[in-house]
Amino acid sequence: MLCDVCKCNDATVFLTQILEGKMQKVNLCDACSKEKGVQDPTGFALADLLLGIGAAEEIEKGACYVTFAEGLNVLLKAMHKGTEHVGKLPERAHRVMQLNHRMRALTENLQKAVAEENYETAASLRDQIKQLQGDLPNSS
Amino acid sequence: MKFSNVLATAGEWLRGEGPHHQVVISSRVRLARNLRSRPFPGWAKKAERTSILELVRPRVEELPEMQDSFSESLQDLSALDRQVLVERHLISREHAAKGVGSAVVINRRQTLSIMINEEDHLRMQSIRSGLQLKQAFKLVDKIDSALESKLEFAYDPRLGYLTACPTNVGTGMRASAMLHLPGLVLSELINQVIQAVSKIGLAVRGLYGEGTEAMGNLFQISNQTTLGEREDDIINRLSKVIETIIEKEHDARQVLLQKKPNTLSDQIGRAYGVLTYAHAMASKEALNLLSIIKLGVDLGAFPEERRFSIDELFIETQPAHLQKTSQQKLNAEERDHLRAQIIRERLKLFPRPDISKLAREPGNGSANGPSNNE
Numbered sequence: 001m002l003c004d005v006c007k008c009n010d011a012t013v014f015l016t017q018i019l020e021g022k023m024q025k026v027n028l029c030d031a032c033s034k035e036k037g038v039q040d041p042t043g044f045a046l047a048d049l050l051l052g053i054g055a056a057e058e059i060e061k062g063a064c065y066v067t068f069a070e071g072l073n074v075l076l077k078a079m080h081k082g083t084e085h086v087g088k089l090p091e092r093a094h095r096v097m098q099l100n101h102r103m104r105a106l107t108e109n110l111q112k113a114v115a116e117e118n119y120e121t122a123a124s125l126r127d128q129i130k131q132l133q134g135d136l137p138n139s140s
Numbered sequence: 141m142k143f144s145n146v147l148a149t150a151g152e153w154l155r156g157e158g159p160h161h162q163v164v165i166s167s168r169v170r171l172a173r174n175l176r177s178r179p180f181p182g183w184a185k186k187a188e189r190t191s192i193l194e195l196v197r198p199r200v201e202e203l204p205e206m207q208d209s210f211s212e213s214l215q216d217l218s219a220l221d222r223q224v225l226v227e228r229h230l231i232s233r234e235h236a237a238k239g240v241g242s243a244v245v246i247n248r249r250q251t252l253s254i255m256i257n258e259e260d261h262l263r264m265q266s267i268r269s270g271l272q273l274k275q276a277f278k279l280v281d282k283i284d285s286a287l288e289s290k291l292e293f294a295y296d297p298r299l300g301y302l303t304a305c306p307t308n309v310g311t312g313m314r315a316s317a318m319l320h321l322p323g324l325v326l327s328e329l330i331n332q333v334i335q336a337v338s339k340i341g342l343a344v345r346g347l348y349g350e351g352t353e354a355m356g357n358l359f360q361i362s363n364q365t366t367l368g369e370r371e372d373d374i375i376n377r378l379s380k381v382i383e384t385i386i387e388k389e390h391d392a393r394q395v396l397l398q399k400k401p402n403t404l405s406d407q408i409g410r411a412y413g414v415l416t417y418a419h420a421m422a423s424k425e426a427l428n429l430l431s432i433i434k435l436g437v438d439l440g441a442f443p444e445e446r447r448f449s450i451d452e453l454f455i456e457t458q459p460a461h462l463q464k465t466s467q468q469k470l471n472a473e474e475r476d477h478l479r480a481q482i483i484r485e486r487l488k489l490f491p492r493p494d495i496s497k498l499a500r501e502p503g504n505g506s507a508n509g510p511s512n513n514e
Binding site: 083 | 176180281284285288289292293295296297298299300301302306307309310311313341364365366367368369370371
């Protein structure tokens with residue numbers, strides 16, 4: 001059996017995983033498995049293998065629910081009562097989200113105002129954005 | 141607070157007499173939370189876990205509820221001490237296996253325990269005696285709100301609180317009650333109940349949660365789903381189901397009293413006999429027999445004031461507690477010997493079962509036994 005990646009060497013590493021109820025098999029040769037980090041459990045980035053380089057970084061940032069959204073929805077539907085959260089809202093995160101939302105709207109309006117050469121409005125928007133930036137936590 | 145203080149006092153949930161305490165041993169609610177933009181503990185490297193711990197732990201320790209708390213890194217706890225905490229349900233078996241970068245903070249009354257870097261960055265749980273899921277939720281919800289004002293949690297407007305395992309996403313809440321159901325087990329109705337409960341999206345588990353065996357007629361019932369339903373609704377649904385099971389358990393006991401009084405007297409008498417005279421007792425056997433003695437107290441065969449000493453034995457005869465009491469490492473054989481000795485000594489103060497109290501029951505023709513005071 002040939003390696004799925006380089007398609008020239010014999011595969012020696014066989015990876016099987018279940019995704020959305022379907023079995024997927026990946027066969028790799030020694031060199032390619034090393035390159036993909038399959039032989040080093042800590043460096044093993046399944047995401048890299050499946051989604052290309054970059055996915056692991058997303059997981060690192062805690063963004064796996066975004067990265068894997070498509071496959072996850074099927075799973076969530078099967079394991080829960082619904083697919084949308086209807087419970088508690090974290091007050092602060094909620095506020096930050098609202099502020100971010102307002103910030104986006106203001107920025108868009110500002111760009112529009114500048115494009116229309118409506119400088120008076122633009123100046124006012126700029127001030128509002130400045131004020132809002134003060135309210136937003138630095139962590140974002 | 142030192143570990144010896146934790147050990148010296150039983151958790152309030154064991155001592156307290158919450159509603160329906162004859163059938164419901166304890167109610168627990170846990171919330172799973174994670175920090176935004178940080179890898180989950182399972183993915184995080186040692187340095188990252190440590191930095192998360194350093195960020196979270198002081199915030200937890202400074203909570204007003206955590207004054208004079210027990211706070212310890214997992215790597216600084218011996219394997220035996222961790223096992224003691226597992227037996228008290230203060231940490232999970234998974235957490236006990238953790239090392240560098242994980243910690244636990246427990247309040248003085250042992251009603252609140254916060255695990256840091258378990259499967260999620262934060263696992264906060266509140267435990268109460270009897271059926272008090274709402275009260276347990278209220279406490280842990282308050283803790284969550286207090287922490288949320290200082291830490292930024294991973295939250296998605298659509299998916300709710302993000303958790304390492306998608307089975308917890310949404311509310312991140314698992315509410316559970318530990319039920320003592322000897323009546324349903326003896327009348328062989330327990331499997332029916334388990335099946336019915338599983339069908340409506342609730343889970344039934346053994347003594348120490350997921351993947352553990354049911355011993356001592358103890359069963360944990362919890363919500364299976366966390367997304368698409370409000371916290372209050374989940375707790376109400378669970379409470380209603382538990383109330384129904386309590387009723388079924390009482391019914392089963394009454395039927396046993398009326399139809400099989402001899403079987404019941406025999407079970408109680410044998411349990412009493414073996415526990416009073418045995419010199420080697422495995423943990424599982426002890427739990428199963430103590431369960432029957434507890435049933436005997438419920439049904440009036442033993443005086444009510446002896447209840448607490450039996451409830452205590454459930455915890456004290458667990459392997460780690462035994463070794464902690466004897467202050468030495470014991471092999472299984474030595475443990476079984478010591479366990480039997482402790483039980484024998486405790487039961488010395490126990491009068492013999494008053495079977496006439498049992499026999500009188502069906503004659504009353506009432507659905508409520510003398511000790512069914514709820």
